[in-house]
Amino acid sequence: MGAVTRLRLAVLIGLAFAACVGPTPAEDTPRSSEPPLYVDVRTPAEHSEGHVAGSILIPHDQIEQRWQELSEYTHKPIVLYCRTGRRSGLALDVLKNKGFTNVRNGGGLQTLKAQGVPTQ
16 A cells, blocks of 8 residues: 555544544534633643633633632633643533533643634
8 A cells, every 4th residue: 555545544543533433522612793701721830831811720620619709700611721721621520510601621732722722
């Protein structure tokens, strides 16, 4: 099998996989024209190494106790992020269970950077 054929096959497999897995976490919540509040759910040490500009830090293991700090955003857009999207997914479940309606998992910080979200 030639290199071009292998490349075409890899692209087709990737497209088929993407069609099967459904929407990504960043796509499963309606978008708003209002800019989102970014919430970093990583550790303070990770946050100090770099974060989304203007984000607030609430580590994922504290979100259950500190969710009220976000109460003014119950229906406003919130984007949660961590390093890979796993911890932000856990935090997403907590906030949805608390009645937040416009919250989404932004995945990892590097993903947001690649999307052009400003960091510091």
